[in-house]
Amino acid sequence: MKKIAFLLIGFILLNSCESDSTDTPQSDTFDRTELLINWADNIIIPYYQNVDVALSQLRTEAEDFTADPSINSLNNVRESWKAAYLIWQRTAMFEIGPAENNDLRLNLNTYPVNATTIEANINNQNVNLTLPSNRTAKGFGTIDYLLYNETTEDDIIAQFSTEDGSALRSAYLMQVIDDMQTLINLVKEQWQNSYRDEFVGNSGSSATASVDRFVNDYIFYYEKFLRAGKMGIPLGVFSGNKEPQTLEAFYEGTLAKELFLEGLDATRDFFNGEHVNETTSGESLYSYLQELNELKDGANLGDLINDQFDLAFTKVQELDTFKAEIEDNDVPNDMLGAYEEVQRLVPLFKVDMVSAMSINIDFVDADGD
Amino acid sequence: MKFTKHPIFIATIMAVSFTACTDDDDATTDVQLEVPTNYNFTRNGESTVNFSGQTTRILMADELNDRLLDFSIDDELLLNQFSNENDPFSSSDLNDSDKSIKSKVAASADYFSTNLTLSATIKNTLESWLSKQANEIFPFQDNSAQAGEAGQLADGDNVRYVNAQGLEFNQLFTKSLIGALMVDQTLNNYLSPAVLDEGQNREENDSDILAEGKTYTTMEHKWDEAYGYLYGTSENPANPNDKIGEADDYLNKYIGRVENDEDFSGIAERIFNAFKTGRAAIVAKDYDIRDEQANIIQQEISNIIGIRAVYYLEQAKSGIATENWGTAFHDLSEAYGFIYSLQFTKNPATNQPYFNAAEVDDLLTDLMDDGEDGLWDVSVETLSTISEIIAAEFDFTIEQAGS
Numbered sequence: 001m002k003k004i005a006f007l008l009i010g011f012i013l014l015n016s017c018e019s020d021s022t023d024t025p026q027s028d029t030f031d032r033t034e035l036l037i038n039w040a041d042n043i044i045i046p047y048y049q050n051v052d053v054a055l056s057q058l059r060t061e062a063e064d065f066t067a068d069p070s071i072n073s074l075n076n077v078r079e080s081w082k083a084a085y086l087i088w089q090r091t092a093m094f095e096i097g098p099a100e101n102n103d104l105r106l107n108l109n110t111y112p113v114n115a116t117t118i119e120a121n122i123n124n125q126n127v128n129l130t131l132p133s134n135r136t137a138k139g140f141g142t143i144d145y146l147l148y149n150e151t152t153e154d155d156i157i158a159q160f161s162t163e164d165g166s167a168l169r170s171a172y173l174m175q176v177i178d179d180m181q182t183l184i185n186l187v188k189e190q191w192q193n194s195y196r197d198e199f200v201g202n203s204g205s206s207a208t209a210s211v212d213r214f215v216n217d218y219i220f221y222y223e224k225f226l227r228a229g230k231m232g233i234p235l236g237v238f239s240g241n242k243e244p245q246t247l248e249a250f251y252e253g254t255l256a257k258e259l260f261l262e263g264l265d266a267t268r269d270f271f272n273g274e275h276v277n278e279t280t281s282g283e284s285l286y287s288y289l290q291e292l293n294e295l296k297d298g299a300n301l302g303d304l305i306n307d308q309f310d311l312a313f314t315k316v317q318e319l320d321t322f323k324a325e326i327e328d329n330d331v332p333n334d335m336l337g338a339y340e341e342v343q344r345l346v347p348l349f350k351v352d353m354v355s356a357m358s359i360n361i362d363f364v365d366a367d368g369d
Numbered sequence: 370m371k372f373t374k375h376p377i378f379i380a381t382i383m384a385v386s387f388t389a390c391t392d393d394d395d396a397t398t399d400v401q402l403e404v405p406t407n408y409n410f411t412r413n414g415e416s417t418v419n420f421s422g423q424t425t426r427i428l429m430a431d432e433l434n435d436r437l438l439d440f441s442i443d444d445e446l447l448l449n450q451f452s453n454e455n456d457p458f459s460s461s462d463l464n465d466s467d468k469s470i471k472s473k474v475a476a477s478a479d480y481f482s483t484n485l486t487l488s489a490t491i492k493n494t495l496e497s498w499l500s501k502q503a504n505e506i507f508p509f510q511d512n513s514a515q516a517g518e519a520g521q522l523a524d525g526d527n528v529r530y531v532n533a534q535g536l537e538f539n540q541l542f543t544k545s546l547i548g549a550l551m552v553d554q555t556l557n558n559y560l561s562p563a564v565l566d567e568g569q570n571r572e573e574n575d576s577d578i579l580a581e582g583k584t585y586t587t588m589e590h591k592w593d594e595a596y597g598y599l600y601g602t603s604e605n606p607a608n609p610n611d612k613i614g615e616a617d618d619y620l621n622k623y624i625g626r627v628e629n630d631e632d633f634s635g636i637a638e639r640i641f642n643a644f645k646t647g648r649a650a651i652v653a654k655d656y657d658i659r660d661e662q663a664n665i666i667q668q669e670i671s672n673i674i675g676i677r678a679v680y681y682l683e684q685a686k687s688g689i690a691t692e693n694w695g696t697a698f699h700d701l702s703e704a705y706g707f708i709y710s711l712q713f714t715k716n717p718a719t720n721q722p723y724f725n726a727a728e729v730d731d732l733l734t735d736l737m738d739d740g741e742d743g744l745w746d747v748s749v750e751t752l753s754t755i756s757e758i759i760a761a762e763f764d765f766t767i768e769q770a771g772s
Contacts, residue, residue, distance in 0.1 A: 106526055131511060132523035134696070 028358065030291045031283070033203040038273055038282030039214070040196045046276035047091045048188040054084035055181050058143075062177055066170035069161040071153055078147050082255060085140050089262040093221040093270065096214055097199060098190035102124045105225070107183055111141035112246050115149070118142055122172045124167065125179050129179045138176045141248070146173050148251035202258065205358060215285070220363050222267055227346065229314075230260040231339050234326055256322040261313065264342070265343045268309040294356040298347075301356065305348050312341040331346045402658065404459040406596050407607040408596065408641075410589070410648060417585040418607075420597025423554075427602045427617050430546060432458055433470065434618045437502055437539035438530065440510050440559050444503035446728045448496060461667050471496075476551045477557035478564050479720070480713070487726055491549055495542060502538035514694075516745040522695030529695045536741025537702035543618060544677075544706020548713035551598045551620040552670055557593035559648075560663040566656070575654050589651055592659075595666075596644050599624065612639045620670070623701075627673050630680075632769040640669050664717035671714035672722060675763045676770040678707035682752045682759075683771030689749055698744050701736070701752075711759070723762045732758065 061080040065073040090095040090107065095105050100349035114136040121127045121137050129138050146169070150156050160166050160173075191199075200208040228238070229248075234256075249255035273284025289302035296304055319325050325335040354361060405715055411415045433450040436442060449457035453469035475481050475491035479519040510530065512520030519532045531537050558564050565588050572578075574588040583590070603609035603616040614625015647662030679706035688697030711724040711732075724732070733753050740746025760767045 059736060103523060106523070110526055128511060128513075132521055132528040133511075135523070135526065135528075 011278065028205070028292065030288050031238045032205065032209075033200060035273075035283040035288060036200045036203055036210050038284070039200055039270075040191070042271070042275040042280075042282055043270060044091075044094050045188070045196065046098060047087070047094070047189075048184065048191060050087050050090050050276065051084065052181070052184050052188055053175065054080070054087045055184060058084045059174075059177050059181065062173055066160060071157070074147070074153055074157055076253075081140070081143050083250075085249065085255070086260060086262045088140060089259055090266040090269075092225065092263065092318050093218055093267060095221065096210075096217050097195040098187045100217075102187060104183055104187055106135055108138060108180055109141060109248075110135040110138045112250060113137060113139075113141040113145050115145060118145055118172075122168050125168060125171070126175075129175065138179055140180075141250075142176050142250050143173065144251045146176075148253070148313055149223050207360055207362060211357075213362075215354065215357065215359050218267070218270065218285075219346075219354070219361070222349065223248060223346050226260070226263045226267065227339075227342050230256065230263065231322070231335070231342060234322060235332060235339060237334060237336075237339065242326050242332070244323055247322055247326075250323075253323055254321045257319060260322070261316055264309070264313055264316065268306070268313070271305065271309070286321060289353065289356060292356050294352070296352050301348070301352055305345065305353070308341070308345050308348060312338070312345065316342045395436060400450075400652050402646065402655070402668070404642075406647055408600075408609075408648070409607050410652060411601045412579075412584055413551070415584045417589055418593050418596075419583075419585065419590060420593045420601050420606075421441065422468055423594055423597025423766040424468050424601035425463065426470055426473065427598070427619060428451065428460075429458065429463055429466075429468075429470050430543075430550065431489045431602070431618055432463070434539070434543050437499075437542065437755065440507050441509075442503070443577065444500040446492070447499040447503060451496060451499060465754045470546070470550060473554055474546070475553060475713075477561070477713075478567075479557040479561045479715075480553065480722070491726075495498045495545060495549060497510050498538040498542045500543075502542070505532045506538060510588075522698065523693035524699050527695070527699075529642045529699045531698050531702075531744075535694070535701070535745050536705065536743065537696040538698060539707050540699065540702035541709070544703050545709040547619050547623065547706070548674060548710020552674060552710060553713040555595045555598045555620075556667045556670055557713065559591050559598075560666060562656075562660065565591050565651075565663075571656070574651060574726070586651075589648070591646050592644075592651055597649075599640070599644075599670075609639050610637050620673075623673055623677055627676050630676075630769075630772075632765070633672075633676065636669055636672070638668055667715040671716065672763060672765065674707055674714050675723060675759055676765055678704055678711060679756045679759050679765075679767055679770035680772075681707065683767065686749050686752055689747070701744050701747070704735065708736070708755070708759070716762075724759075 052182060058077070058080040061073070061077040066075040092105055092109065099105070117134070117137040121134065127134065147156060150159065158166075160170055199210050202208070207213075232238060234243050234247045244250075247256040248259050269278065271284060272281055272286045274281045286302045286306065289305075290300075294301040319335055319338055320328075322335065325332045329335075350361060383591055408418065409634030429450065433447065436447060436450065446457055447456045451469070452471040453463070453466065456464040458464050461477070471492060474495060475488040481488040509519040512518065514531050514535070515521050517533050520530070522529045522531060530539075568587075569578075570586070570588045570591070574586045577586065579585060580587045580590060585593070597606075599620055600606050600609040600616065603621065604612055609616065609621070613628055614622050624637050624640065627633045628635075643662040643665040647659045647666070650656070650658035650662065681700045685697045685700035685704065688694070688700060688767065708724075709729060712722050712726045712729045714723045715721070716723050735751060735755055736747060737743045739748050739751055756767050756771070760770065
């Protein structure tokens with residue numbers, strides 16, 4: 001009920017503040033094709049390639065670890081998991097086309113995971129990981145569980161070496177990585193082989209055009225997965241109860257903040273059209289707003305958004321780990337304050353930016369059941 | 370009946386106590402109704418409100434609902450919970466109760482007292498869905514569903530378990546039970562003059578003759594039993610609207626859902642106020658006002674069933690368009706149950722359901738017969754057709770209900 005009420009209030013607030021820019025709308029002559037080309041060729045496809053490489057590295061380290069479990073090989077596989085998890089944060093927002101058709105985000109990174117299902121799957125051997133019911137028992141979160149569910153490194157190593165079922169456990173770790181590689185490869189290759197041209201070619205401005213759809217996906221990601229999933233839900237913003245067990249990378253325990261910041265930085269870079277090398281950039285939502293010369297209360301909307309990105313980033317960066325913030329404070333005021341700065345971007349996107357670009361928001365807050 | 374967007378205005382009107390003339394021969398005195406803020410009624414300092422039987426049945430139905438996706442059980446337990454046989458529940462309070470869900474399914478005085486064949490058919494249908502959940506869905510838990518094959522489907526981060534035609538029998542059962550138990554008992558039994566005025570109820574109520582060993586008159590109790598099917602498991606049953614929708618998996622939940630649609634906000638308050646006012650009218654022995662309030666409740670609860678049927682039909686369209694089958698079939702399984710429940714609604718203008726059993730059958734046949742694989746083949750046009758047929762009988766539009 002609180003969640004619904006919160007969403008309703010949010011909905012009303014959002015709808016009650018129409019874009020209050022005072023200038024008359026410019027005619028929209030922005031070249032959407034150039035924008036789509038920059039997104040596809042310099043951002044989306046290169047990042048999928050990077051995730052693919054990172055997962056290959058993870059696979060190599062996992063093979064070494066399961067062949068010869070040791071402190072050294074455990075640390076290596078953990079580090080490669082962290083590296084891949086961070087790069088994944090840069091692709092999680094691209095849920096369109098082949099990623100959308102394959103439910104990539106939910107297949108690779110559903111959390112919290114279900115430890116009971118994971119342990120059952122380990123014992124059952126060769127379970128079908130493509131089943132929707134196994135989404136809570138695979139992906140990055142499950143590797144987090146497998147590599148960190150015991151406090152000491154020795155205990156983890158024992159699970160993969162001396163304890164009963166260690167061979168099955170090793171096999172399951174490899175099966176989970178296989179599943180992730182298969183999905184990323186599928187999505188990457190479909191982008192390269194066919195979807196890139198379809199995406200770029202659909203350059204109009206209508207509800208089904210690439211820019212309109214992708215901007216919706218981008219805002220949806222920002223609102224639901226970044227803001228709510230990584231911060232709001234663990235903080236108890238919607239339920240009224242703190243839920244630290246819903247943090248990303250819960251078993252590792254300290255990574256959730258870094259993963260959030262990587263995701264926030266990724267959405268900022270995407271807004272500015274920054275390329276995968278993070279030194280050059282191309283046409284972007286920012287340059288689109290500049291072309292439209294969109295003002296909000298007399299200030300440049302694109303700059304307002306970037307300023308808010310910077311403020312939100314700084315506020316989150318100043319926090320302790322998310323787990324410590326939530327568990328060590330009766331009321332986690334600092335993290336709630338940072339969350340509010342993250343939240344302030346939502347209306348700038350969802351009301352002001354889309355209004356300037358004449359894009360309709362196509363997702364609504366479903367009422368569940 | 371018009372839906373207003375000014376619930377506060379309505380609430381204000383309903384909150385003031387009002388006067389009306391009695392209709393007996395010496396009708397010269399005005400009756401002053403004392404409508405309380407909360408649903409509290411007393412006699413000699415003792416509460417006269419009791420609906421424990423309704424609370425019991427809702428609790429039974431909630432536990433049965435929890436079991437519908439327990440893949441470790443067979444249909445025997447589900448059927449036993451439905452009829453409360455062989456100690457099927459986790460709590461001894463429920464096991465020891467002489468009540469059951471089944472005994473009050475399709476059992477209202479108005480619709481079924483002389484229609485026992487239909488009553489039996491409906492009970493059989495609900496039982497068949499429980500059996501099919503266990504026999505057509507549980508064995509295929511780890512199968513990927515496809516046209517003609519039972520199994521699981523993704524619906525966002527939820528998993529849906531469907532039969533070969535795409536139906537979730539747990540949804541068919543629970544949404545149909547809202548009609549067959551809660552709506553039928555409330556609208557067509559306890560709010561019906563046939564029950565409220567049965568036997569000596571009026572004379573006893575007029576003379577404050579209480580039910581044996583009780584604090585209430587029989588008529589007061591009948592009215593409260595209607596109330597219990599909506600609010601019987603509320604955290605605060607006397608003031609249920611501050612947490613409307615949270616009390617159960619059945620009618621209370623969907624009053625909350627419709628209330629949260631801004632096109633219909635105020636409906637929860639209108640229902641609650643009608644219950645309070647009608648109960649106050651019984652205390653004041655004014656049966657015209659009582660029946661007017663019953664008609665308001667019948668109208669609004671019927672609206673809820675119609676609104677949710679259309680809502681799910683419309684919601685399913687986007688899932689079908691994007692081939693998100695799990696999302697679409699979940700919506701359509703809920704729609705199926707709410708359509709089934711339409712036969713238990715009551716239009717106060719006719720005292721008949723908005724759709725009778727035969728008409729409901731036709732709508733459900735339409736939903737399932739676009740191809741041999743049921744929901745896998747259903748077209749968006751078919752969904753529009755069914756939505757239009759339903760909305761045409763009510764005062765809401767497809768646009769209002771559909772989002």
